Amino acid sequence: MVVPVNPGVDGSHASPRRLDPESDAWVRSLGGVGAEREAALSRLHGLLLRVARGELRRRAGQLRVEGPEFEDLAHQAADDALLAIVGKLGQFRAESQFTTWAYRFVVFEVSTKVGRHFWRDPEVRMDAEDWDRLPDRFGLAPATQSEWRELMDALRHAVDTELTDHQRQVFVALVLNAVPLDALVARLGTNRNAIYKTMFDARRKLRAALVAGGYLHQDTAGRS
Amino acid sequence: MSDWSAIDRFLHTDPRDVGCEEAMGILHVYVDLAVTDPVEAARRYPGVAAHLRACGPCEQDFEGLLHAVRDPTE
Numbered sequence: 001m002v003v004p005v006n007p008g009v010d011g012s013h014a015s016p017r018r019l020d021p022e023s024d025a026w027v028r029s030l031g032g033v034g035a036e037r038e039a040a041l042s043r044l045h046g047l048l049l050r051v052a053r054g055e056l057r058r059r060a061g062q063l064r065v066e067g068p069e070f071e072d073l074a075h076q077a078a079d080d081a082l083l084a085i086v087g088k089l090g091q092f093r094a095e096s097q098f099t100t101w102a103y104r105f106v107v108f109e110v111s112t113k114v115g116r117h118f119w120r121d122p123e124v125r126m127d128a129e130d131w132d133r134l135p136d137r138f139g140l141a142p143a144t145q146s147e148w149r150e151l152m153d154a155l156r157h158a159v160d161t162e163l164t165d166h167q168r169q170v171f172v173a174l175v176l177n178a179v180p181l182d183a184l185v186a187r188l189g190t191n192r193n194a195i196y197k198t199m200f201d202a203r204r205k206l207r208a209a210l211v212a213g214g215y216l217h218q219d220t221a222g223r224s
Numbered sequence: 225m226s227d228w229s230a231i232d233r234f235l236h237t238d239p240r241d242v243g244c245e246e247a248m249g250i251l252h253v254y255v256d257l258a259v260t261d262p263v264e265a266a267r268r269y270p271g272v273a274a275h276l277r278a279c280g281p282c283e284q285d286f287e288g289l290l291h292a293v294r295d296p297t298e
Contacts, residue, residue, distance in 0.1 A: 051292040058288060096252040103292040104252045107285050138230040151228060181281045193245035196279055200237055207235035216232055 023098035030089055041082065047099065048078040048085075048106045055110040062180065063114055073113055081106035115182025126173045126187060131156055133176055151215050158209035167202040170195060237278070242271035244282050251282075255289045 019027065029040030052074040056063060065073060084105045092101055118124065134156065140148045159171055173179040174195075181199075185192050210216040247254075254272050258265035266273035276283045 054291060055288045058291065059284070095250070096256040097293075100256050100289065100293050101252040104248075104255075104285075104289055107288040107292065108248070110288070111281060111285055138228075138234065140230075148228065151231070155231070181279075191245075192248075192281060193243050196244045196282075200241070200243075203235045204237050207237070210235065216228070216235070 019094045020097065023092075023094060026098040026102075027089065027092060030086065041086070044085070044102065045078055045082050048081050048102070049074055051103050051106045052077040052081070052110055055107055056114075059110065059114050063117060065117070073110075073117070077106055077109040077113055081109045084109075111182050112186070115180060115184075116186045118180055118183035119187060124177075124179070126177060126179055126184070127169070128177055129172055130176060137175055137178070151210070154210060154213050154215050155206065158206045158213075162205045162209050163202050167198055167205070170198045171202050174199060238274040240271045240274040241278055242275050244275070244279060247272045247275040247279070247282055248285065251286060251289060255286065255293055258286075259290060259293050 026040065026044070029036050030044070031037075032040075053070075056065075056070060056074055056077075063073075081102075085102050092098060095101075131152075135142070135145070135148060135152055140152075159168060163171060170184065173184050174181060179187075181192060181195055185195055188195070207216065211218050250269070250272065254265050254269055257268065276286050
């Protein structure tokens with residue numbers, strides 16, 4: 001792979017904190033030239049690849065890939081992370097170990113790739129609205145339906161009346177259809193923070209509606 | 225009384241929650257602290273801790289980075 005030479009490393013981005021020796025060695029090697037830099041790139045890529053494989057294994061339940069495809073995803077994540085790290089080397093502020101900062105990139109790459117991978121399943125639908133699934137999403141058993149039916153009806157009514165179209169779309173995808181958040185991010189071409197904020201606001205509205213209707217008490221959830 | 229705690233937890237929002245962007249922006253700092261002292265990490269960054277409790281994908285990234293730091297050869 002082609003890695004740009006020393007992008008972003010300049011005096012204006014000097015770290016405000018003292019580097020630990022290991023981090024200092026990484027920054028110097030990656031910011032240098034020639035064989036030393038190539039060796040550091042190769043060593044870092046090897047570490048990123050190991051982290052990518054570990055992360056993909058940890059997320060195997062969401063992914064269901066193996067063999068060459070698994071390796072291909074791991075290499076893509078490591079390659080993309082290495083490019084990002086080199087491109088942002090000047091932004092490393094020594095607030096953590098260099099490797100912790102660097103591994104963050106490959107973990108994020110794995111998240112993004114797993115999210116995109118979700119849509120390879122042709123059975124997955126984002127907009128289907130099977131409201132009968134809602135009780136199951138919250139672990140409510142059919143046997144006790146008489147106890148929660150009214151609450152579910154109130155929740156559905158609040159979804160229809162309190163949420164904006166976009167909030168409703170996100171609620172249906174994430175809650176009813178159990179679309180992973182990163183997969184929804186990939187589908188809508190947005191970012192995780194935007195979807196989370198949309199859902200955060202939707203949750204507040206729904207809770208307020210259910211409290212106003214007497215279905216939930218104010219501040220009854222377990223706090224930690 | 226039925227067990228509505230799952231709904232209650234799901235709809236609960238913590239005003240300290242800093243959101244994905246800010247939490248992931250300092251995830252490396254949080255993890256380096258959490259790997260030795262998770263209680264101190266949560267005390268020093270309550271908004272990040274609140275976010276990680278509420279956001280599954282960010283919590284998964286946190287756990288992933290924690291694993292990577294503890295054993296990158298895994």
